[in-house]
Amino acid sequence: MLREFKFPEVAEFTVGTELKADIFSEGERIKVRSKSKGKGFQGVMKRHGFGGVGGTTHGQSDRLRAPGSIGASSYPSRVFKGQRMAGRKGFENVTISNLQVIKIFLDENLILIKGAVPGAINSIVELIKK
């Protein structure tokens, strides 16, 4: 796994040396970036927070979780690009800012971060200093 991080000053670093968790300090606020959990093919209510269409009375059925209209008719006679529809949700880069480092176990290379972090267990995360 290779990743690149911008460092303001690189003169002191040489290729082959190791960086450890001690670049952070306890109590510091950091950013965490990771791939979120994949949710598979999801409808518009779960994926985009749509409200669904109407109720179940007046003979209406099967429309509770529908997206509704996706565009006007004769003009523009097409669906606009970027129209939010059902599709694959999740497994995208998510960055969470302002997470607090609670504790660092340097000999075991472990960091405890307050709160939740995106991604499944065993997924790769980037810890970014502000």
Added chain:
Amino acid sequence: MSGIIGRKIGMTSVFNADGESVPVTVIEAGPCRIVNVRTVEKDGYNALQLGFGSKKVSRVNKPLAGQFKKITCPFRLC
């Protein structure tokens, strides 16, 4: 903007000095080996390319292996 690569282990809770329970995510953070150094003179920006984890030699493709030419432990990517 400096940083480090890690692996999410799971969640647990710890108690702080006030006796309050704090929900925490455990992350295995590093050690990350510096694979390449980008400098303003050479690349136009300052950055470090970091490697983390390990991989079987037979699973490493040539472009990735080439990135590790400068390092003494080529295929243990940490």
